[in-house]
Amino acid sequence: MMTNDTVSVVRVGIADLNVVQAPSLIRTSGLGSCVGIVIYDLTKKTAGLAHIMLPDSSLSKRDNLNNYKYADTAIDILIQHLIKKGARKFSLKAKIAGGAEMFQFATTSESMRIGPRNVEAVKRELKTHGIQIVSEDVGGNRGRTIEFDPDNGALHIRTVNKGESII
Amino acid sequence: MNHLSNVQRDVLKEIGNIGAGNAATAMAQLIDKKIEMAVPVVNIAAFDEVMDIVGGPETPAAAVLITIDGDVTGKVYFILPIEEAEFIVEQVTGDDNFKLLDNGSAQSMGLSALQEVGNILTGSYLSALSDFTGLNMHPSVPHLGVDMAGAILASGLIDLSQWSDYAIIIDTQIRDKSGINSVQGHFLLLPDPISFNKIFNALGVNDDDE
Numbered sequence: 001m002m003t004n005d006t007v008s009v010v011r012v013g014i015a016d017l018n019v020v021q022a023p024s025l026i027r028t029s030g031l032g033s034c035v036g037i038v039i040y041d042l043t044k045k046t047a048g049l050a051h052i053m054l055p056d057s058s059l060s061k062r063d064n065l066n067n068y069k070y071a072d073t074a075i076d077i078l079i080q081h082l083i084k085k086g087a088r089k090f091s092l093k094a095k096i097a098g099g100a101e102m103f104q105f106a107t108t109s110e111s112m113r114i115g116p117r118n119v120e121a122v123k124r125e126l127k128t129h130g131i132q133i134v135s136e137d138v139g140g141n142r143g144r145t146i147e148f149d150p151d152n153g154a155l156h157i158r159t160v161n162k163g164e165s166i167i
Numbered sequence: 168m169n170h171l172s173n174v175q176r177d178v179l180k181e182i183g184n185i186g187a188g189n190a191a192t193a194m195a196q197l198i199d200k201k202i203e204m205a206v207p208v209v210n211i212a213a214f215d216e217v218m219d220i221v222g223g224p225e226t227p228a229a230a231v232l233i234t235i236d237g238d239v240t241g242k243v244y245f246i247l248p249i250e251e252a253e254f255i256v257e258q259v260t261g262d263d264n265f266k267l268l269d270n271g272s273a274q275s276m277g278l279s280a281l282q283e284v285g286n287i288l289t290g291s292y293l294s295a296l297s298d299f300t301g302l303n304m305h306p307s308v309p310h311l312g313v314d315m316a317g318a319i320l321a322s323g324l325i326d327l328s329q330w331s332d333y334a335i336i337i338d339t340q341i342r343d344k345s346g347i348n349s350v351q352g353h354f355l356l357l358p359d360p361i362s363f364n365k366i367f368n369a370l371g372v373n374d375d376d377e
Contacts, residue, residue, distance in 0.1 A: 013215040014224070014321060015332065030224030030317020033325065053214075053321065053328050066332050102322045103232055103310035114325050143318025145225050160227050160314055161268055 009147070012036075015069040017050035019081045022151035029145045031098035033115035035071065035122050035138070038095045038148045038155060039078055039131060041087035047150035048082045050074040054114070055121030071121035079129060094131050095155045095167060096122055097146045099138040115139065135167040171335070175363075176209050178372050179337050182296055183207025187339035187354045189295035190245075190288045194341065197284060198258040205340040211333050217320055220338055221246055221353060224317025229267060231285025232310045232323060235293065237303035238369075239362040242323040243289045247352035249313070256281050267313050282311040292354055300369040323357055330360045 010020045012028040020026045022045035028036050031051065040047035050068065057070040067073035083089060099119035119138045126133060137144070137157050145158045158164045171179070184207055191202040210216070218224040229252035231245045247255075249267050256265045256277045265277040286309040297304045312319045327334055337356040358366065367373070 014218070014317065014324075015214055015328070030218060030315040030321070032314070032318025032321045034321055053325065059329050061329050069328060069332070100318065102312050102314065102318050114322075143315035145315065 012049050012051050014051055015053050015066055017048060017068050017074055017078050017081070019046065019048040019078070019085050020150060021046050021085065022149070025147055025149050027145070027147040031144045031146065032100055032102040033098070033118060035096055035098040035115075035118045036144070036146045037071075037075060037078070037122055037126075038146075039075075039082060039092055039126075040094075040148070040150055040153060041082065041091045042093070042150075042153050043091055044085075044087050045150045046082060046085050046087045047148050048078045048085075049146075049148060050078045052118060052122070055117045071118060072125050075122070075125045075129065079131075089129075092129075092131050093153075094126050094133045095135050095148070095153075096126075096133060097137045097144050097155065097157055097167070100140050100142055100144070102141060102143065137165070137167055171209065171211065174372055175367060178367065178370050179209045179335070180207045182299065182366070183209070183337040183339040183354070183356065185295045185299050186292040186337075186356065187341060190292040190354060191341045193287050193291040194284075197287065198255060198343070200258075200343040202341050202343055205342075207337055207339040210336045210338060212336055213333055214321075214324055214328070217324065217334055217336065218317045220336070220355070221316045221320070222248070224315060226316045227268070227314065228316040228319060229281065229311070229313045230316075230319045231282060231289055232312065232319070233286075233289045233293070234307040235304045235358075236307065237305045239296075239300075239302050239304050239358060239365055240326075241356065241358035241362055242326075243292055243306075244320070244323060244355040244357075245285045245288050245292075245352055246316070246319070246355060251351055252281055252313070255284055259284060278311060278313075282309055285309050285311060288354075292356075296356075300366060302365060302369050323355075327357065327359050335360075335363065 099115040342351040
């Protein structure tokens with residue numbers, strides 16, 4: 001039998017996504033320019049988390065895409081997985097975190113401004129799906145670890161220097 | 168590119184040897200200690216595995232990152248645990264109480280010292296590679312990051328993530344020989360996928376060598 005001491009935490013890696021139901025928690029670690037997108041249905045206590053690296057799948061320079069890597073494709077798939085788990089599309093909400101600029105690159109490479117571009121792409125994609133962003137902690141120049149509780153909708157954000165906050 | 172022949176692997180190891188060997192000499196002069204170098208490891212790593220090299224995505228680390236431009240493009244990291252970065256700063260500046268994760272403005276001198284150390288080390292790493300291969304490799308200005316390893320390393324994966332879900336990493340560890348307060352850092356070389364053939368061609372290694 002599960003006790004409160006053994007709440008399971010599902011970990012999502014970089015360019016990955018997953019879906020959980022309460023009492024499980026879902027977490028991703030070390031977000032820099034990447035964005036963590038939590039989409040959840042509080043009435044069903046179901047939440048999904050995607051950890052995306054790049055804004056747009058059209059940036060890919062090859063054919064066999066890893067769809068979990070891009071804001072546009074990952075959000076589509078995350079919503080499908082949530083609905084399969086019993087979440088209802090009309091009650092989906094989102095919380096997002098990440099999109100920092102860890103280094104100030106002075107080059108013309110794609111790394112430039114990738115954090116803010118990721119955030120813009122995530123917001124555009126969520127808007128397309130009509131999903132409201134309830135709260136966000138984006139930009140800046142800090143790394144973040146985030147953990148979401150589908151039971152109460154709290155998103156815990158931990159940083160190295162500035163401690164922990166809940167949004 | 169998800170496969171390397173044995174010859175290709177050996178060539179990349181030799182590159183790590185030559186680069187880090189040169190950098191270790193520079194480091195030994197900077198902190199006046201003998202520096203030892205491990206045998207380079209060539210990893211074909213999924214992005215999550217890249218973070219594990221330095222203890223997982225959430226582990227705080229200090230890193231100097233330079234972007235390579237020229238015939239070969241890619242990234243070089245000099246990355247090390249927080250305490251060891253603090254130790255290097257203490258050695259270089261003589262300040263015994265340097266703490267990287269404090270926010271005080273008095274820390275800025277220590278930070279620029281660390282950035283300069285990283286600049287010297289990554290610069291010597293890269294110039295040795297450039298001499299060895301005869302290929303042009305220009306370093307960008309160095310960027311210092313002190314944060315979660317995942318956040319720091321992901322920045323170096325963005326460019327190559329447009330091609331691949333794997334990074335070929337040439338990882339060379341250095342440490343000081345005294346054992347106490349040992350400095351232990353990693354040089355990570357991440358060439359962009361298109362640069363590998365240029366490196367192999369420059370060194371006379373063909374694709375079909377086994």
